[in-house]
Amino acid sequence: MTDTTASTPARAGATSWLGKLEGKISWILLGLAGLALPLLDDSYIGVIAQRACIYWVLSAGLNLVVGYAGQIAIGWVSMLTLGAYTTAALAAGRVGAEWNPYLALAAGGVMGAIFGVIVGLPALRLRTFYFAMTTLGFATIVTQVALAWKDVTGGGVGTPGPTFPWPFEPGWGFYYFCFILAAVATWMTANIGSSRYGRALVAIRDAEVAAEASGIAKPKLLIMVFLLAGALGGVAGGLFASLQSYITPDAFTFEMSVLFFIAILIGGRGSILGPVLGTIILTALPEFAAPLVQWSTFLYAVLLLAIVLLVPGGIADLLDFKNRRPLTQHREIVPRTELLKRALDKTDGKHSIVLKDIALHFGGVRAIDGLDLEIRSGEVHGLIGPNGSGKTTTLNVISGYYRPKTGTMKLDGADMPFDQPHARASYRIARTFQTPRIVGAASVLENVMIGGTVHGQATFTEAMLSLPRNRRDEKLLRQAAMQALATVGLESLADVRADRLQHSELRFIEIARALMLRPAFLMLDEPAAGLSTEEIKRLGALIKAISREGTGVLLVEHHADLIFDICDRVTVLNLGKELAAGTPAEIRAHREVVSAYLGA
Numbered sequence: 001m002t003d004t005t006a007s008t009p010a011r012a013g014a015t016s017w018l019g020k021l022e023g024k025i026s027w028i029l030l031g032l033a034g035l036a037l038p039l040l041d042d043s044y045i046g047v048i049a050q051r052a053c054i055y056w057v058l059s060a061g062l063n064l065v066v067g068y069a070g071q072i073a074i075g076w077v078s079m080l081t082l083g084a085y086t087t088a089a090l091a092a093g094r095v096g097a098e099w100n101p102y103l104a105l106a107a108g109g110v111m112g113a114i115f116g117v118i119v120g121l122p123a124l125r126l127r128t129f130y131f132a133m134t135t136l137g138f139a140t141i142v143t144q145v146a147l148a149w150k151d152v153t154g155g156g157v158g159t160p161g162p163t164f165p166w167p168f169e170p171g172w173g174f175y176y177f178c179f180i181l182a183a184v185a186t187w188m189t190a191n192i193g194s195s196r197y198g199r200a201l202v203a204i205r206d207a208e209v210a211a212e213a214s215g216i217a218k219p220k221l222l223i224m225v226f227l228l229a230g231a232l233g234g235v236a237g238g239l240f241a242s243l244q245s246y247i248t249p250d251a252f253t254f255e256m257s258v259l260f261f262i263a264i265l266i267g268g269r270g271s272i273l274g275p276v277l278g279t280i281i282l283t284a285l286p287e288f289a290a291p292l293v294q295w296s297t298f299l300y301a302v303l304l305l306a307i308v309l310l311v312p313g314g315i316a317d318l319l320d321f322k323n324r325r326p327l328t329q330h331r332e333i334v335p336r337t338e339l340l341k342r343a344l345d346k347t348d349g350k351h352s353i354v355l356k357d358i359a360l361h362f363g364g365v366r367a368i369d370g371l372d373l374e375i376r377s378g379e380v381h382g383l384i385g386p387n388g389s390g391k392t393t394t395l396n397v398i399s400g401y402y403r404p405k406t407g408t409m410k411l412d413g414a415d416m417p418f419d420q421p422h423a424r425a426s427y428r429i430a431r432t433f434q435t436p437r438i439v440g441a442a443s444v445l446e447n448v449m450i451g452g453t454v455h456g457q458a459t460f461t462e463a464m465l466s467l468p469r470n471r472r473d474e475k476l477l478r479q480a481a482m483q484a485l486a487t488v489g490l491e492s493l494a495d496v497r498a499d500r501l502q503h504s505e506l507r508f509i510e511i512a513r514a515l516m517l518r519p520a521f522l523m524l525d526e527p528a529a530g531l532s533t534e535e536i537k538r539l540g541a542l543i544k545a546i547s548r549e550g551t552g553v554l555l556v557e558h559h560a561d562l563i564f565d566i567c568d569r570v571t572v573l574n575l576g577k578e579l580a581a582g583t584p585a586e587i588r589a590h591r592e593v594v595s596a597y598l599g600a
């Protein structure tokens with residue numbers, strides 16, 4: 001029985017239309033509430049709203065760093081501090097002539113952008129808490145410099161914040177300024193979030209090796225995100241200085257950093273709306289519960305624990321009504337191999353990857369020990385052998401994850417570099433993994449679109465401003481991903497969050513994602529593991545059809561029947577060496593293979 005939740009095109013269309021409306025209504029309500037706030041004519045509420053908007057300008061950028069890219073930048077208050085002092089010092093004429101406050105604010109943004117990249121750079125090497133500590137350390141340094149550099153910052157005595165002239169003068173004018181900037185920050189980061197860059201960030205966060213195999217270069221992407229997050233933090237700082245009227249280093253506390261960070265976590269990682277609501281709630285809460293101010297850090301911790309334990313996906317998960325609709329239990333995967341012609345470029349010429357004398361050792365373990373292997377276009381090449389014989393390691397060498405000790409690897413006769421896994425996508429070499437590497441929090445369609453990231457043309461800025469080239473990219477990627485999903489038989493699940501799917505479906509999603517590269521070579525690492533007999537049969541037909549379209553397939557597998565049914569040639573490994581190579585018939589009859597691996 002097939003899934004009926006969205007099985008017909010009309011129903012699928014209605015579902016996505018509803019989904020879009022669900023998403024838009026929240027934004028429209030939030031926008032209207034923000035615009036109408038001055039009607040309350042309550043200056044106290046006005047100040048809280050200004051603060052929430054300012055915090056959101058910072059959190060919007062930080063959301064890309066923490067929520068999307070998964071980097072624990074816990075000391076991002078440093079950007080607020082830098083932006084505040086830059087804007088205040090320039091506007092007050094502490095560095096040369098007095099600057100126009102709007103220009104000084106822009107300078108605060110530039111300062112934030114520069115230091116955002118500098119603080120972010122360690123993230124390229126350091127992971128999790130090590131990176132968190134560097135951001136905290138930087139925040140402490142900035143505060144100490146603000147204390148010591150009296151000429152510019154006023155030291156412990158402080159310096160006045162800027163006052164913005166008409167049309168954003170203090171009061172509701174300034175509120176609208178903060179509101180507009182928060183709206184622009186939201187729009188820009190939402191554009192990034194829904195572009196190939198946003199999907200790439202989430203892939204780096206949840207499935208880094210798969211991101212690399214799809215051609216995503218982590219360093220370049222993270223630097224752009226840190227630059228944007230730093231710039232927004234700097235602008236937020238300039239606004240904060242104006243809101244405070246007077247700034248001293250005490251104004252930039254560790255609690256603020258925690259607030260920004262927790263707002264994103266309780267909002268929901270990888271969401272835009274959730275963290276906006278998280279920031280508003282955390283900004284407003286202490287104001288309306290004034291007697292609890294002393295307890296704020298404790299309350300933040302309790303709130304965070306409650307969210308992590310009760311709603312790990314945060315507010316965004318609570319608002320994700322679409323993914324609460326039940327899926328049909330018994331779903332079938334029925335690939336449509338006739339669609340492969342459109343999903344793949346049938347290559348007219350012959351291509352080959354040739355490995356010669358490859359050796360790779362892990363300490364004393366000889367994982368590969370002088371292996372020769374040739375993968376040709378239009379053929380399925382089976383790689384079999386007992387556990388630990390070096391199959392996955394061979395695949396990882398071809399994918400660029402490991403650099404062997406000796407040997408060469410050539411693509412169509414030309415040397416191919418061993419490292420840089422993300423560069424494999426440019427050779428149109430795609431792969432799947434022994435354990436499916438899928439972004440559980442993203443939809444099935446988004447997961448498949450990740451595979452086509454390298455085909456996008458729009459720059460980061462074009463994506464941020466949603467310019468025509470980015471919209472065209474998105475349209476093409478979406479069409480190609482739907483095509484790939486239809487080919488593997490899963491298009492009816494396109495809108496479903498991937499972590500709701502069954503294991504067998506994840507295996508086919510990985511193949512759809514690999515097809516997005518229009519691969520000249522496809523390497524499959526135990527794709528039949530965990531599949532039913534019927535599913536293995538369909539998988540076999542799909543793999544065979546892929547090779548018939550000209551793609552060279554390397555199939556690592558333990559299911560001997562599948563190997564002998566669909567492979568053109570088979571190599572048997574034992575202890576990292578070739579035990580035998582030949583046609584399936586030859587391998588079946590090979591005495592040593594039968595005794596070492598296949599059994600009598």
Ligand SMILES: Nc1ncnc2c1ncn2[C@@H]1O[C@H](COP(=O)(O)OP(=O)(O)OP(=O)(O)O)[C@@H](O)[C@H]1O
Nearest residue numbers: 362365366367385386387388389390391392393394
């Ligand atoms: N990163 C690593 N560090 C140390 N040893 C490793 C590493 N990766 C693989 N090995 C070792 O190298 C040998 C080959 O491992 P590999 O995973 O390539 O085997 P395999 O044939 O794919 O096995 P399986 O069928 O169980 O997946 C094994 O002895 C394994 O323990």
